[in-house]
Amino acid sequence: MRQKVIFGNWKMNGNKEGLISFLKKVEKAIKKSDVKAGLALPFTLLETGINKAKIIDIAAQNVHFATNGAYTGEVSIAMLKEINTKYVVIGHSERREMFGETDDTVNKKAIELIKAGITPIICCGETLEIKEAKKTVTWVNGQIKKAYKNISPSDALKTIIAYEPIWAIGTGKTATANDAEIVCQKIRENLAKIYDEKVADQITIQYGGSVNPSNISELMSQKNIDGALVGGASLKADDFIALINYKK
Numbered sequence: 430m431r432q433k434v435i436f437g438n439w440k441m442n443g444n445k446e447g448l449i450s451f452l453k454k455v456e457k458a459i460k461k462s463d464v465k466a467g468l469a470l471p472f473t474l475l476e477t478g479i480n481k482a483k484i485i486d487i488a489a490q491n492v493h494f495a496t497n498g499a500y501t502g503e504v505s506i507a508m509l510k511e512i513n514t515k516y517v518v519i520g521h522s523e524r525r526e527m528f529g530e531t532d533d534t535v536n537k538k539a540i541e542l543i544k545a546g547i548t549p550i551i552c553c554g555e556t557l558e559i560k561e562a563k564k565t566v567t568w569v570n571g572q573i574k575k576a577y578k579n580i581s582p583s584d585a586l587k588t589i590i591a592y593e594p595i596w597a598i599g600t601g602k603t604a605t606a607n608d609a610e611i612v613c614q615k616i617r618e619n620l621a622k623i624y625d626e627k628v629a630d631q632i633t634i635q636y637g638g639s640v641n642p643s644n645i646s647e648l649m650s651q652k653n654i655d656g657a658l659v660g661g662a663s664l665k666a667d668d669f670i671a672l673i674n675y676k677k
């Protein structure tokens with residue numbers, strides 16, 4: 430059985446003091462369970478998070494695929510590795526929309542992260558326009574196919590996928606659990622076509638988009654939804670605790 434993996438994505442929020450008290454409160458309250466909890470933090474908070482967190486895994490929200498060089502403002506994989514970063518979120522729709530992330534850069538980042546032993550959390554998801562044109566599955570499967578180009582089956586197992594419909598991010602509109610399940614199931618079928626069923630069956634697929642303490646249980650009860658990537662609701666310790674300790 431796949432383990433549930435619930436990560437908060439703090440986006441461009443938070444500070445050191447707030448993170449330290451958040452971790453103290455949350456780690457005390459997280460019940461021993463089979464849920465893996467994580468937090469994707471801004472670069473400046475990574476080291477604090479990694480040093481202070483005992484249970485929660487820490488992720489970066491972006492990285493550059495190049496080893497080093499003239500990329501002003503960017504951070505390399507080696508830099509993240511030096512501070513012991515275990516996960517990096519790549520291809521988030523906000524990065525695709527505002528910072529020029531493409532399927533090609535997502536693929537390059539995934540390949541280099543896997544080489545470095547860091548788990549990429551590969552984001553995909555459709556706009557409202559694509560959803561309304563009933564092209565969600567084609568779109569998302571296209572993103573996945575390109576993200577996994579030249580990645581071997583054994584390396585594919587070292588990745589996580591986050592399905593985040595763009596129209597559901599920060600809008601309060603969640604995909605219904607059933608709609609999210611259908612897309613996640615289609616992603617898994619696509620992985621089975623790219624690789625095989627055994628590989629597809631082992632890859633964690635998270636859902637993201639307005640996940641909160643009141644809808645988490647229903648989403649997590651779906652067969653093909655293996656966790657969540659949570660923005661807004663991960664910023665408050667009490668909500669994050671409720672998400673991790675969700676009622677099964």
Ligand SMILES: O=C(CO)COP(=O)(O)O
Nearest residue numbers: 438598599638639660661
């Ligand atoms: O983008 C998200 C997580 O990466 C989702 O954000 P919200 O949970 O705020 O909708």
